[in-house]
Amino acid sequence: MHRYFSFLLSGIMVLSVPSLLADPTPTPAPSLIVKESVPQATPQATPQAKPKSKPKQQGGVVTPEVLKDAKTQPLAIHVCLGSQRVYLLVGGKVAVDSPISSGKRTGWTPKGEFTILEKDPNHQSNVYGSFIDAHGKTIKSSVCTRTDAVPGGGSFRGAPMKYFMRLTPEGVGMHAGILPGYPASHGCIRLPLDMAKIIYTTVVVSTPVSITD
Numbered sequence: 001m002h003r004y005f006s007f008l009l010s011g012i013m014v015l016s017v018p019s020l021l022a023d024p025t026p027t028p029a030p031s032l033i034v035k036e037s038v039p040q041a042t043p044q045a046t047p048q049a050k051p052k053s054k055p056k057q058q059g060g061v062v063t064p065e066v067l068k069d070a071k072t073q074p075l076a077i078h079v080c081l082g083s084q085r086v087y088l089l090v091g092g093k094v095a096v097d098s099p100i101s102s103g104k105r106t107g108w109t110p111k112g113e114f115t116i117l118e119k120d121p122n123h124q125s126n127v128y129g130s131f132i133d134a135h136g137k138t139i140k141s142s143v144c145t146r147t148d149a150v151p152g153g154g155s156f157r158g159a160p161m162k163y164f165m166r167l168t169p170e171g172v173g174m175h176a177g178i179l180p181g182y183p184a185s186h187g188c189i190r191l192p193l194d195m196a197k198i199i200y201t202t203v204v205v206s207t208p209v210s211i212t213d
Contacts, residue, residue: 060098060195067095070202077116077174077199077209079189081109084182086174086189088199095202098195101179108187114167114209119200123164124157127171128186132157144186162193163200167209174199174209 073091080086081102088096103109130141131154139154150156161175167189176197177190184190189211191199 060096060192060198062096062195062198063094066090066093067198067202070095075203075207077203077207079109079174079209079211080213081111081183081211082213086191086195086199088202090202096195096198098191098199099179100174101177101181101185101190102183103185103187104183109183109185109189109211110168110172110187111211111213114211116165116167116203116205116207116209117169118164118166118173119203119205120164120166121162121200123161123173123175125159125161125171127158129156129158131155161188163191163196165200165203 067088067090070090076089076092078087078089079100079102084100084102086096086098086100087094088098127145129143129145131139131143131148131150133139133154139151140148143156145156161173161177164173164175166173172187172189174189174191174196176193177185177188179190179192
């Protein structure tokens, strides 16, 4: 009886040991574990504000400590067509450095030595402007009296040229105007409004003006 029980016990042990060795649900090796990817929210890039471009009519530099001597020091203006800049010199020092827009075609802004012949704070062109009707409504803009005929019942209104400083008898001068960033005028030298006012109020008739490449 003891032997029979021992035999049964040993049989159970024999049957149970393999069952322990052969795990029906083996744990996979860590290197083989595949995790289900969870969709990650794409990080949103922080939008960067676009740098505010300077208005085309800005960009001039005024040096007050030089400009203050304009009443007692010799004045001169130098226009550089290549760099599209104008310099107001007081006693040989730069008092104003400003962007310009000169003639859009070569030769439209003459080069050479000039003097300011006339100053007119509210000048209007007698060549370029618009055609208007009897009520002042624009019929056609960007006209030239040399090539365009005034329509019947209409009249010509010259383009405003504030702070006009005449350089030639033909009408080329410096004045406030639109600066698109490149030569765009019919020959005049356009200046930002604020720079035109400073230069206009500083210079006098007969101030020398040099225009070079």
